[in-house]
Structures are given as structure tokens and as C-alpha cells.
Amino acid sequence: MKCRVCGQPASINLRSYKTALCDADFIAFFEKRVQTTINKYNLIVEGDVPIVAVSGGKDSLALWHLMNKLGIPCDGIYIDLGIEGYSETSLDKIKKAAEILKRKVYVFRIRSVLDCGVDGLAKAMRRMPCSACGMVKRYIMNKVCMDKGYNVLVTGHNLDDEASALLGNVLYWKKEYLWKKDISLEAKEGHLSRKVKPLFLCSERESAAYAIMNGIDYVYDECPFSMKAKSITYKGMLNTLEETSPGTKLMFVKGYLKTQKDVVKAGRVVGEVTGEDTRQTKYCVNCGYPSYTEKCLFCWTLEKFGIQNDVKFDEYGPYSIDSGHGVMT
Amino acid sequence: MKCRVCGQPASINLRSYKTALCDADFIAFFEKRVQTTINKYNLIVEGDVPIVAVSGGKDSLALWHLMNKLGIPCDGIYIDLGIEGYSETSLDKIKKAAEILKRKVYVFRIRSVLDCGVDGLAKAMRRMPCSACGMVKRYIMNKVCMDKGYNVLVTGHNLDDEASALLGNVLYWKKEYLWKKDISLEAKEGHLSRKVKPLFLCSERESAAYAIMNGIDYVYDECPFSMKAKSITYKGMLNTLEETSPGTKLMFVKGYLKTQKDVVKAGRVVGEVTGEDTRQTKYCVNCGYPSYTEKCLFCWTLEKFGIQNDVKFDEYGPYSIDSGHGVMT
Numbered sequence: 155m156k157c158r159v160c161g162q163p164a165s166i167n168l169r170s171y172k173t174a175l176c177d178a179d180f181i182a183f184f185e186k187r188v189q190t191t192i193n194k195y196n197l198i199v200e201g202d203v204p205i206v207a208v209s210g211g212k213d214s215l216a217l218w219h220l221m222n223k224l225g226i227p228c229d230g231i232y233i234d235l236g237i238e239g240y241s242e243t244s245l246d247k248i249k250k251a252a253e254i255l256k257r258k259v260y261v262f263r264i265r266s267v268l269d270c271g272v273d274g275l276a277k278a279m280r281r282m283p284c285s286a287c288g289m290v291k292r293y294i295m296n297k298v299c300m301d302k303g304y305n306v307l308v309t310g311h312n313l314d315d316e317a318s319a320l321l322g323n324v325l326y327w328k329k330e331y332l333w334k335k336d337i338s339l340e341a342k343e344g345h346l347s348r349k350v351k352p353l354f355l356c357s358e359r360e361s362a363a364y365a366i367m368n369g370i371d372y373v374y375d376e377c378p379f380s381m382k383a384k385s386i387t388y389k390g391m392l393n394t395l396e397e398t399s400p401g402t403k404l405m406f407v408k409g410y411l412k413t414q415k416d417v418v419k420a421g422r423v424v425g426e427v428t429g430e431d432t433r434q435t436k437y438c439v440n441c442g443y444p445s446y447t448e449k450c451l452f453c454w455t456l457e458k459f460g461i462q463n464d465v466k467f468d469e470y471g472p473y474s475i476d477s478g479h480g481v482m483t
Numbered sequence: 484m485k486c487r488v489c490g491q492p493a494s495i496n497l498r499s500y501k502t503a504l505c506d507a508d509f510i511a512f513f514e515k516r517v518q519t520t521i522n523k524y525n526l527i528v529e530g531d532v533p534i535v536a537v538s539g540g541k542d543s544l545a546l547w548h549l550m551n552k553l554g555i556p557c558d559g560i561y562i563d564l565g566i567e568g569y570s571e572t573s574l575d576k577i578k579k580a581a582e583i584l585k586r587k588v589y590v591f592r593i594r595s596v597l598d599c600g601v602d603g604l605a606k607a608m609r610r611m612p613c614s615a616c617g618m619v620k621r622y623i624m625n626k627v628c629m630d631k632g633y634n635v636l637v638t639g640h641n642l643d644d645e646a647s648a649l650l651g652n653v654l655y656w657k658k659e660y661l662w663k664k665d666i667s668l669e670a671k672e673g674h675l676s677r678k679v680k681p682l683f684l685c686s687e688r689e690s691a692a693y694a695i696m697n698g699i700d701y702v703y704d705e706c707p708f709s710m711k712a713k714s715i716t717y718k719g720m721l722n723t724l725e726e727t728s729p730g731t732k733l734m735f736v737k738g739y740l741k742t743q744k745d746v747v748k749a750g751r752v753v754g755e756v757t758g759e760d761t762r763q764t765k766y767c768v769n770c771g772y773p774s775y776t777e778k779c780l781f782c783w784t785l786e787k788f789g790i791q792n793d794v795k796f797d798e799y800g801p802y803s804i805d806s807g808h809g810v811m812t
Contacts, residue, residue: 324653325724325731327738329745387727391720395654398716402654409656416658420749 166363169400177367184364188217188352189224195337197350198226198306204350205304206230207295208251208259210244210373213310215251216365217353221308222255228308229471230259231298233291236271237378244373249470251370258471260302262294267461273379279455283379293443293452297465299347300442311351314358317403318388320410333417333428335410345437346444355404495692498729506696513693517546517681518553524666526679527555527635533679534633535559536624537580537588539573539702542639544580545694546682550637551584557637558800559588560627562620565600566707573702578799580699587800589631591623596790602708608784612708622772622781626794628676629771640680643687646732647717649739662746662757664739674766675773684733 155164157176164174175183192198206221208214208230221228232248234241245261252259264272276286295307316335323332341348353361365372380386395402421428437443438450449457456462484493486505493503504512521527535550537543537559550557561577563570574590581588597604605615624636645664652661670677682690694701709715724731750757766772767779778786785791 325735325738327735327742329742332742384728387724391723394720395716399713406654406656409654413656413658413661417746417749420746 165367168360170357170396170402170404172400180363181367184356184360185220185224187356188220191337191355192224192226192352195350197338197352198308202306203304204228204306204308205260205299205302206308207291207310208232208248209310210247211310212362212365212370212372213312213315213353213358215247215310215370215372216361216368217308217310218251218255218257219368219370220364221352222257227257229257229304231295231307231467232259232261233294234261234263234265235287235290236263236265236268237273238271240373240375240378241271247371247373252470252472256472258469260298260467260469262298262465262467264290266466267456267464268459275455278459284383287379289451289455293450294465296347296443297441298467300345302467304347305341306348306350309349309351310353310361312353312356312358312361313403313407314389314392315385316351316354317392317407318385320407321388321392322384329428333414333421336414337411342435342444345442355407357403494696497689499686499725499731499733501729509692510696513685513689514549514553516685517549520666520684521553521555521681524679526667526681527637531635532633533557533635533637534589534628534631535637536620536639537561537577538639539576540639541691541694541699541701542641542644542682542687544576544639544699544701545690545697546637546639547580547584547586548697548699549693550681551586556586558586558633560624560636560796561588561590562623563590563592563594564616564619565592565594565597566602567600569702569704569707570600576700576702581799581801585801587798589627589796589798591627591794591796593619595795596785596793597788604784607788613712616708618780618784622779623794625676625772626770627796629674631796633676634670635677635679638678638680639682639690641682641685641687641690642732642736643718643721644714645680645683646721646736647714649736650717650721651713658757662743662750665743666740671764671773674771684736686732 155167155174156162157164157179158173159179160176162176165177166180167174168180198204204221204226206214206218206228208218209232218228218230230248230252232245234245248259264270264275268275270278272287272290273283275290276283279286299305299307320335323335337351337354339349392403392406418428435444436446436448438445438448438453440449440453443450443452445451447454484496484503485491486493486508487502488508489505491505494506495509496503497509527533533550533555535543535547535557537547538561547557547559559577559581561574563574577588593599593601593604599607601616601619602612604619605612608615628634628636649664652664666680666683668678721732721735747757764773765775765777767774767782768777769782770779772779772781774780776783
């Protein structure tokens with residue numbers, strides 16, 4: 155198979171685009187796609203100060219690399235969930251990336267507040283680990299934006315993540331979730347940062363290829379708690395379809411974005427379609443995070459376990475390259 | 484495992500209802516569910532003259548049996564698609580059922596109009612067999628209603644059929660199909676009969692069990708042309724989900740029906756949501772069947788192949804039990 159652009163041997167076959175490319179042309183193709191997505195959906199506009207949520211995996215590290223390469227300087231935020239043998243390895247890869255990119259990374263360690271990891275928290279909350287993890291991540295990632303002056307949180311959710319979450323939402327038609335999924339989520343001034351997903355239309359396989367071709371060192375293993383998640387089943391199903399009908403995931407997600415716009419617009423006129431919450435948005439009396447109750451779930455959880463809400467970030471950055479351990483703020 | 488109702492050994496485990504039942508109690512349960520569906524969605528109302536579309540498979544034969552048992556007298560319509568080794572076996576089962584039920588069945592033979600079966604027609608039309616088959620079935624089933632005085636066409640589409648078709652529609656978000664799927668489709672007076680699907684909320688496994696427990700003799704094999712259909716892939720995917728999360732298919736289809744109502748209502752107000760065709764509905768100048776073009780696809784196809792549109796039905800019925808071959812009208 156030859157590269158469609160230069161005629162040299164191709165290194166990746168992109169069946170959903172009916173094309174094959176060599177390393178250099180794939181890198182250019184991938185970067186152009188992400189840049190186009192950013193422009194088309196106004197993900198980053200002039201004056202924005204974005205920060206990338208990094209996990210140590212291929213998507214977020216590829217994205218961090220790419221954003222900076224595209225001339226959109228981004229620091230990073232990492233949440234150490236205290237998962238043995240996983241969280242520390244992830245942090246090592248992230249520190250390495252921060253050094254290469256010469257960018258700062260903020261680190262929040264769950265064990266600096268709780269005396270357990272996210273699995274212990276989940277047990278105490280009687281929730282699944284993914285549910286507790288989501289709660290912590292949403293809160294902390296917003297907090298770093300609010301506290302440190304970033305106005306856009308950039309996440310590495312890829313096409314496979316979005317398609318599988320969308321499939322789950324569609325299977326149960328939960329209107330309060332279904333029509334809210336989007337490539338960018340609006341800010342609530344002073345309370346909630348904007349959230350954007352530049353890899354929304356790029357597959358897992360593509361972001362992995364981009365990371366490998368750029369020599370980005372990332373954690374190969376999936377989070378040990380994600381193994382039982384339904385999203386893995388959904389991803390498997392969608393991959394089966396993709397094999398026989400290349401491009402299915404992309405059409406599914408792009409078609410949704412279009413439908414969602416129509417439905418949300420109609421819902422604003424007639425109501426009742428999107429399950430828009432009619433309760434007035436309130437803010438946590440303790441921390442200011444959006445919450446329908448007096449205290450947000452994060453503050454409520456800490457209080458329940460008698461813990462002081464004293465979230466602090468370690469900062470590792472361009473000035474700490476030689477120490478290898480970063481500098482505490 | 485014991486029957487939840489009578490405590491005798493259960494013969495079927497219904498995981499999506501968290502129950503197990505013996506033969507007699509399952510039959511009662513299944514009939515009550517179908518009756519409830521008919522009442523809740525006003526599928527059959529007083530004064531209706533329904534006819535069941537029978538294929539010879541478990542769903543349509545179980546439904547035909549059940550409708551008559553529920554006190555809703557129904558004749559049948561069978562379309563012989565001229566598929567060798569399949570169409571004749573199917574007709575045999577249907578004739579047998581007609582005799583048992585003491586009801587009439589109309590038979591249209593594709594070879595009475597064309598000199599080939601549905602596969603030949605598909606080739607000539609350069610379409611997939613399922614596409615040609617759908618065109619013929621929609622036309623002929625409507626025609627028997629119009630010509631013979633039936634106002635409701637009752638089809639045996641089950642939960643698995645509907646869930647898999649819905650999944651296909653949702654994956655591509657084709658708004659012109661997606662929001663049109665429904666448990667009943669309205670009539671166009673004098674042109675199109677109403678269509679209803681009483682098994683919409685009953686799984687394939689349930690209708691097979693009902694047929695077997697009632698000693699209904701049906702064709703086990705699927706149509707040989709359906710093997711390559713995408714619907715088979717979708718059904719497999721949904722069955723995998725059903726295994727780990729019983730009730731998924733039912734929630735998917737019921738959730739859709741609710742969402743569809745909201746979206747269609749909103750679409751009527753603001754437009755643009757459901758892709759409602761704004762072209763005025765016209766009727767075929769030749770046969771009166773609804774068509775956006777001057778001639779409907781059926782008439783156009785016959786004309787293209789130089790064939791006279793001379794659709795006639797054979798009638799087999801209660802008066803022909805002893806002949807075994809029916810009486811031509």
C-alpha cells in the first residue's frame with residue numbers, strides 16, 4: 155500500500171477516509187484535522203488560556219503535544235487518583251512530556267486530602283469507581299482553572315469515547331444526558347470553565363498512531379477499574395461495525411451533533427424535549443462550584459468523611475527540569 | 484426454577500421481567516402483554532377490519548393465532564416472493580394455520596406478474612434483495628387492504644426487529660427515517676391502510692416460545708437473503724448487551740417511543756427536527772398508491788420491464804379445507 159500523498163510506502167490505512175498515508179503525511183493529516191475541528195467549532199478563540207487534562211494515556215499526551223505544536227500554548231493538569239502501580243507510572247510519563255514541551259503541569263493527589271485512593275472513596279460512597287473518579291475529576295479540573303487563571307479545560311476524549319458514551323445514552327434515551335453531550339460545553343462565568351474536546355472526531359487508533367509516530371511515551375494500560383465498564387462493551391460493538399462499515403463511528407457522532415443542534419433549538423421553543431433542568435442553577439456555598447443543592451457533591455462527600463476541603467496542587471514545570479521532582483508551590 | 488405464578492416447574496426464564504413461568508402462565512402472560520399493547524396504543528379499535536401479514540415464520544403465525552384468540556377476527560395475506568425452497572414451504576405452513584384458525588388467506592405470487600422471483604427483480608432494479616422485497620411487500624399488502632376492504636394491516640415485527648432497525652437509524656441519524664418509526668402508522672384515507680405492530684414490545688424469543696407452546700407449525704429458517712443484512716449484525720450486538728443487562732432492548736424501544744413523541748411534537752412547532760417532507764403527498768396516477776413522483780415505484784418498475792400491472796390474489800380459506808389447494812377467486 156502506498157501513501158496517497160507522496161507515493162512512498164504507507165504506514166497507516168485509514169479505511170473510514172478511504173486513504174493510506176506514510177508517517178509524515180499522517181502527522182500532517184491528523185494535525186490539520188484537529189486544527190479544522192478547533193476552528194469549525196470555535197473550540198479555542200483569541201484570548202483563551204487553555205489547560206489540557208492529562209492522564210498519561212495516548213490521547214491526552216498526543217493532544218498536549220499537538221496543541222502546543224499548533225501554536226496554542228497549554229499547561230497541563232493531572233489528577234493522581236492513588237491507584238497503585240498505575241497513577242505513579244502515569245505521572246512519570248506526564249513529567250517527561252512536560253519537560254519536553256517546556257510547559258507546567260499541576261498535580262492534585264487524592265491522597266493529599268483523603269487517606270485512600272479513588273477505589274476507597276468509591277467504596278465509602280457506595281458508588282462504582284468510575285462514578286467517584288468522575289466526580290473528583292470534574293471538581294478538581296474545574297478548580298485548577300478557577301484558581302490558576304485558565305478559562306478553557308481541554309480534554310482528550312476521542313471518537314471512540316464519544317461514540318460509546320453516545321451509544322449508552324441512546325440505548326436508554328435519558329433525555330437529561332442525551333442531548334447535553336457536545337464537542338464543547340459552555341462556561342458559567344466565575345464558577346465553571348468552558349470544556350472542549352478537540353479529538354472528538356479522531357479515533358483512538360489515530361491518536362495512538364500520532365503518539366507513536368511522534369515518539370510520545372505514554373501509558374499503554376487502560377485504567378484497571380475501567381475493565382468492567384459498559385463503555386468497553388460499547389466500544390467493542392462499535393469496532394465490530396466499523397470493520398464491516400468503515401466510517402460508522404464518525405457518521406454516528408457527526409450525525410448526532412447535527413441532530414442535537416436541531417433538537418436543542420426546538421427544545422428551547424417548545425420545552426420538554428431535552429429534559430432541560432428547570433431548577434435554577436445554584437452554586438455550592440462552600441466552594442462556588444455549580445450545584446443544585448446547597449453544597450456540591452465534592453464538598454458534601456469530604457464533609458461526610460470529616461475531611462477539610464483543602465485542595466492544593468503540586469506544580470511541575472519548565473523551571474524544574476533538572477530537579478526531576480518538581481517544585482512545590 | 485419455579486413458575487412465579489403457580490409454583491410448578493418453570494419452562495421459560497424471562498430475565499428482562501425478572502420472572503420465570505410455566506407454559507400455561509407464559510401463554511397467559513404473553514397474551515395479556517399483547518392485549519395491553521393493543522389497548523394502550525389504540526392499535527385496533529371498534530369497527531376495524533384488520534388483516535395479518537403472514538410470512539410463515541414464528542412471529543406472524545403466533546400473532547395471527549393470538550389475534551383471533553383475543554377475539555379480534557383476522558384474515559391473512561401472504562406474499563410468495565418466488566424464493567426456491569423457501570416460499571412454498573412457508574405457504575404450506577400458512578395454509579395449515581388458515582385451516583386451523585378457519586380464516587381466509589390471500590396469496591400474491593410475484594411470479595404471476597414477473598417471470599422471476601424477488602432476487603431476479605432486485606438484480607434488474609440494481610438493488611439489494613431486501614430493498615426490492617420491501618417495495619413489493621409494502622405495495623401488495625396495501626393493495627389487498629384497499630381491494631378487499633381491510634382498513635388495518637397487522638404485522639409481526641417484534642422487539643428484536645424494531646430495536647435493530649432503530650439502532651441502524653440512530654447510528655446514521657437519518658432524520659427522515661429515525662423519527663418516523665412507530666408502533667402504528669396512520670392511514671391515508673382511500674390510499675393507504677393503517678399499519679400496526681402488536682408485537683413491538685415482545686422479543687423474538689418470547690414469540691418463538693408462544694408459537695412452540697401452542698404447537699404452531701412455523702418455518703424455522705430465516706429468509707436466505709436476510710443473512711447478509713446489517714440487521715443481523717445489529718441483532719447480535721443487542722443480544723450481547725441483553726445478556727449482561729437484561730431489559731436493554733425493551734428500554735431502548737420504549738425510551739425511543741417516548742422521545743419520538745416529544746421530538747415530533749416539537750418538530751410540528753419549529754420544523755426542521757424530523758426532516759418532515761414538505762413536498763405535497765401525491766398519489767400514483769396509475770394505482771393511487773402514495774408517491775412523491777407521478778408514478779409509484781412499483782408501477783414504474785413494472786412499466787420499465789414492460790409488464791402489465793395486473794395484481795391478483797389467490798384466496799385460500801375456511802371453505803377450502805378439504806381441497807387442500809384453496810379456491811381461486
